[in-house]
Amino acid sequence: MNLFYTVESIFSMIVQWGILFLEFAGVAVLLATCGKSVADCLKRNPHVRLKLAQGIALSLEFKLGSEVLRTVIVREWSELAVLGAVVGLRGALTFLIHWEIKNEESRAGKERKFHS
Template identity: 35%
Template sequence: MEFLDEESISTFVDALVRLVEMAGAVVIFVGCVVAFARFVWIGVRERRAESFVRVRLDLGRMLALGLEFQLASDILRTAVAPTLQEIAELAAVAAIRTALNFFLAREIQQERRELASADARGSSGAA
């Protein structure tokens, strides 16, 4: 039995895939829990819609990071002797996740602009 035979490599890569998937799920879960706690805290204290922009921005960042981990696990999954079907599935999943990341990044940029304009209005009103 050879140490670097295909079965051993496949088993090792499967373990890595599970770790990376779990990391992505943990990032998304923690981001959601933190965002929810901040949402409740801000909702009780301030009750203004503008106050939630930072919460949405931070949640968006965590979702984007979690999606990157999930995409990385999909890429790892096809690292060992992929079939054409696995490559096609990876391409479809990668396209969907890339589109999600694109729209999420666009929304994050919009939130940043709103936050910057709100900060500018706040600082010009204080002067």
Template identity: 40%
Template sequence: MLENVIEWVLSFLIPLCEMMGIFVVGVSSAAAFGRYLKGLVTGKPSDIKFRLANGLALSLEFKMAAEILKTVLVRDLKELTVLGAVIALRALLSFLIHFEMKQNEHTAE
């Protein structure tokens, strides 16, 4: 009974987290492109790269949340291995984005 309820709830939560991640990427990309175009017109420099990286990092957090929720539904070791690899890759991407943001922060000072 409880297992069915958990599966039912997760069937809504996992795609919701995935969609939030996709939405954040779209909004961040559009906003960064808008800032880029504004910078072309006005000639003022802007922190486009930092803001885009921040949006991508947030998006990865939503996507990793969905992957973590998927661990509840894992039935066998093969699924767990694939899920673990996906989580590890997303964590690595998140780390690299944060590292890039720190490098840009230091060069801007």
């Protein structure tokens, strides 16, 4: 039985490090994207909204990955309910941002055809 607890604690530690890594990656992507978007905005880049939306979507994917990992170590039903709500909200945000990206790409394509 002692081996079981050792393996469980090692597994839990690996999952927790994975969660931290994915959370950090999501925050790093978001901060880098926002910094670049501010610079692009100052340069009056017409595609700044598209690049910002793509960066936010990528950041949310990392954050969603960390939430999926978090489901592995959940012990209580109440934690699982909160986690489900967070995953649902992040999933909805990801869907809306991808929809915005699609619309922005369509608009940019129409602008290119108009100016050609």
